[in-house]
Amino acid sequence: xEKKYIIGVDGGSQSSKIVIVDLEGTVICSSTQTLQPTYxxxxxxxxxxxxxxxxxxVVACKETMxxxxxxxxxxxxxxxxxxxxxxxxxxxxxxxxxxxxxWMDARVSRPHDETNPEVAYVTxxxxxxxHRFTGEFNDTVANYQGIWPIDTDTWDWLADKAExxxxxxxxxxxxxxxxxxxxxxxxxxxxxxxxxxPAGIPVIATANDKAVEAxxxxxxxxxxxxxxxxxxxxxxxxxxxxPKGTQNFWTxxxxxxxxxxxxxxxIRRGMWTVSWFKEVLGDSxxxxxxxxxxxxxxxxxxxxxxxxxxxxxLMTILDWLAPTDALYKKGAMLxxxxxxxxxxxxxxxxxxxxxxxxxxxxxxxxxxxxKRKKVIISGGGSNSDVFMQIFADVFxxxxxxxxxxxxxxxxxxxSVAVALNYYKSYxxxxxxMVQIQxxxxxxxxxxxxxxxxxxxxxxxxTDYTDGLFKKTYPLFN
Numbered sequence: 001x002e003k004k005y006i007i008g009v010d011g012g013s014q015s016s017k018i019v020i021v022d023l024e025g026t027v028i029c030s031s032t033q034t035l036q037p038t039y040x041x042x043x044x045x046x047x048x049x050x051x052x053x054x055x056x057x058v059v060a061c062k063e064t065m066x067x068x069x070x071x072x073x074x075x076x077x078x079x080x081x082x083x084x085x086x087x088x089x090x091x092x093x094x095x096x097x098x099x100x101x102x103w104m105d106a107r108v109s110r111p112h113d114e115t116n117p118e119v120a121y122v123t124x125x126x127x128x129x130x131h132r133f134t135g136e137f138n139d140t141v142a143n144y145q146g147i148w149p150i151d152t153d154t155w156d157w158l159a160d161k162a163e164x165x166x167x168x169x170x171x172x173x174x175x176x177x178x179x180x181x182x183x184x185x186x187x188x189x190x191x192x193x194x195x196x197x198p199a200g201i202p203v204i205a206t207a208n209d210k211a212v213e214a215x216x217x218x219x220x221x222x223x224x225x226x227x228x229x230x231x232x233x234x235x236x237x238x239x240x241x242x243p244k245g246t247q248n249f250w251t252x253x254x255x256x257x258x259x260x261x262x263x264x265x266x267i268r269r270g271m272w273t274v275s276w277f278k279e280v281l282g283d284s285x286x287x288x289x290x291x292x293x294x295x296x297x298x299x300x301x302x303x304x305x306x307x308x309x310x311x312x313x314l315m316t317i318l319d320w321l322a323p324t325d326a327l328y329k330k331g332a333m334l335x336x337x338x339x340x341x342x343x344x345x346x347x348x349x350x351x352x353x354x355x356x357x358x359x360x361x362x363x364x365x366x367x368x369x370x371k372r373k374k375v376i377i378s379g380g381g382s383n384s385d386v387f388m389q390i391f392a393d394v395f396x397x398x399x400x401x402x403x404x405x406x407x408x409x410x411x412x413x414x415s416v417a418v419a420l421n422y423y424k425s426y427x428x429x430x431x432x433m434v435q436i437q438x439x440x441x442x443x444x445x446x447x448x449x450x451x452x453x454x455x456x457x458x459x460x461x462t463d464y465t466d467g468l469f470k471k472t473y474p475l476f477n
Contacts, residue, residue, distance in 0.1 A: 005075045006416045007064075007197060008216075008409030009057065011082030011129060012209065013102065013231040014272070016056035018064040019409035020075070023422055025433030027404060028070065031063035039099065043477075044106035047099035053082070053125060054132045058194050065196030076420055077202045078187065079412030080129060084208035085146045087112075088128040092120040094137070100125065103232070104268070109324055111147055111168040120173065124148075126208070127175045133203050134185025139175040142207030142253035152242050152251060155179065155258065178205040179257045181419040206415040207255045209408055210234055210263065215255040216411030217378040217402060218434035220427060224400075225361050225372040227391065229379030233270030233353060235361035236261045237368070248363035255415055256426045262368065264360035268321040271381055273331070273349055276320065281342065297384075303343040304386045309351075309393060309446040310453055311344045313337070316352035317465060328473035332465055350387050354394040355450070355458050361395075374439075376400045378407045385440075393446035394454075403435040410434070 005028060010017040012035075019030040033056040039047045065072075085103035090096060097118040101108050112122055121127075127139030144150040149158045149167040156177065158164040164171075178184055184203045192199035206212045210228055214236050219226045226236045239260040242251050252261045269276075278286075278296045289299035313335040322329040333348065365372055375395045381387050382405045392399035404410045414429045423429035 003070070003074055004422065005068075005070055006413040007061075007075060007078045008411070008413035008416075009078060009080045009082070009129070010209070010212070010406065010409035010412065011053055011057060011125060012408070013083055014275075016053070016060050017406060017409055018057070018060040019404075019406075019413070020064060020068055021404075021410060021413045021433070023417060023433070025404065025410060025413075025435055029064055029067035030409070031060045031067070033057070033060040033063075038102050038104070046102040046104040046106075048086075048102060049099055051096060053100055054129060057129065057132075061195035061197055072198045075198055075201055076422070077204050077416040078133065078197065079204050079206050079212075079409075079414075079416040080126060080133065080140075080184065081206045081209055081212035081408050081412040082125040082129050082143070084124070084143055084210065086125040088123050088125060089116060089119045090121040090123065090128065090131070091118050094121070094131040094135070096128070100128065104321065106324055109147060111166065114168065121175065122169050122173045123175050126206075130175075130184045130203065130205075133187055133191050135188050136185035137175045138178050138184045138205075140180055140182075140184070140205035140207055141177040142180050142205075142211060142255065144177075145208060145252055149174075152253065155253070180205050180207050180253075180255050181257060181415060183419070202420070204412075204416045204419045206412045207253055210236065211253060211255045211261055212411035212415070213378055213408040214238070214261055214411065215414055215426065215430065216404065216407030216409065216434065217376050218407075218430050218436075219261075219376060220430055222370050223373045224376050225365065225374075226376045226378060227357050227361070229271050229353075229377065229381035231269060231272050233267040233357060235264045235266070235357050235364065237365065237370075237372070238262075246367060248360075248367045255411060262364060264357075264364040266360065267318050267353060267356055268323065270318065270353060271379065273318060273320050273353075274346075274381070277346060277349060300343065300346045301384045301386055304347050307343045307347045309390075309449050311348040311351060312339045314340050314344050314348040315458060315461065316345075316348045317461060318349075318352050318356060319462075326466075327477070328470045329462075329466065330469045330472075334461075334465075347386070347390075350384075350390055351394070351450075352458075354387075354390045355454055358394050359454070359459055372397065374398045374400055376402070378402070378405060380406060388438075388440045389443070389446075392440040392442040394450045396442050396447045396451070398442070399440040400436060401438045401440070403437045405437075407434075
């Protein structure tokens with residue numbers, strides 16, 4: 001196969017990652033730029049400060065292009081993915097009228113409130129980043145989930161005027177919709193100067209961040225369930241229809257036009273909780289890890305070898321960010337005794353993630369009437385062998401780790417390869433570009449322990465704790 005390269009953009013909640021891959025999915029070079037902490041002006045307001053989403057992409061692009069030793073003429077396109085459920089308000093020239101609202105911002109769960117006279121456009125994170133790359137006012141339809149006047153059956157704006165108007169966004173304020181795989185525009189000269197990416201190459205529409213992650217993780221067919229380890233942890237399976245009235249999952253757009261992803265309830269501030277715990281340990285622990293040539297997370301993973309499955313009875317409830325319809329919910333750790341140290345706390349958090357997602361994912365799959373034969377784990381957390389084994393043991397099925405575990409950028413690249421006809425289909429591109437690194441088989445005795453722990457205690461643990469938090473909420477909020 002001829003040597004061609006693709007740039008995959010993964011704009012996340014905590015960082016922006018740029019990856020250059022070849023047509024076999026091999027990572028040539030990459031760079032990640034951490035985002036600034038979100039700005040919390042008051043309860044319910046969560047914003048990305050300044051122009052952080054774009055600025056972080058610029059830095060990561062420049063660093064990636066500086067590492068690239070191939071011929072820039074062989075870069076065939078940019079696949080653009082970014083966070084879903086955000087809202088960007090732009091001026092007439094496409095610049096920000098105010099900071100981008102995070103998916104955690106309460107305002108994005110309500111219709112647009114038109115109070116800023118400078119606002120000329122209302123769009124998503126992908127729409128805003130598309131404009132910065134291309135100068136066009138185009139956006140992928142597959143990132144319009146949440147409070148947007150979108151029809152998920154037709155993949156277009158709502159046709160009914162009354163339904164459309166309920167979202168309070170005038171039609172002229174919305175971007176032109178493009179299907180996944182369409183060309184959004186081409187890299188402008190100004191963007192080329194800022195990023196080092198060649199001017200004129202096409203920027204291809206993908207979908208929302210979870211959809212490109214699913215594509216890059218190789219989630220195809222009905223035998224696998226994907227666990228996406230991000231700031232928001234989700235479980236997903238592939239679907240071909242848009243079912244209505246479901247109880248245990250909702251329907252998201254996929255990267256492939258007119259296909260869907262079914263997604264269970266997830267964990268808000270999921271892997272953020274792991275980051276939170278590392279920060280709680282403080283600089284001294286980070287320095288201790290560095291003295292051993294490790295990150296804090298790597299050192300924690302080495303300490304886990306002495307902690308048994310079940311963390312000696314320590315259990316974590318992961319409500320570090322309460323949903324808007326149950327603001328009383330709080331995170332908790334239950335069952336401390338003298339045996340427990342930091343490694344127990346860490347393992348308990350990891351086990352809580354796996355148990356919570358097993359319950360959510362199982363409810364979804366039961367409603368769909370199809371059991372899954374393996375679980376694919378995507379995201380940086382899959383680097384941990386212990387975490388991978390926990391998933392295999394909790395789910396009771398093999399857990400798959402891929403070579404490229406930050407798969408959103410690879411999914412964006414796969415979209416480019418198909419759009420530009422280097423592969424005939426998404427199935428062919430996925431088969432060629434997604435490389436499996438390792439399978440973790442479940443350990444029978446751990447499977448039995450987790451199943452008993454889950455059935456007898458963990459599955460219904462919040463039935464007991466929620467009552468307490470309902471009483472403490474008015475005291476401290």
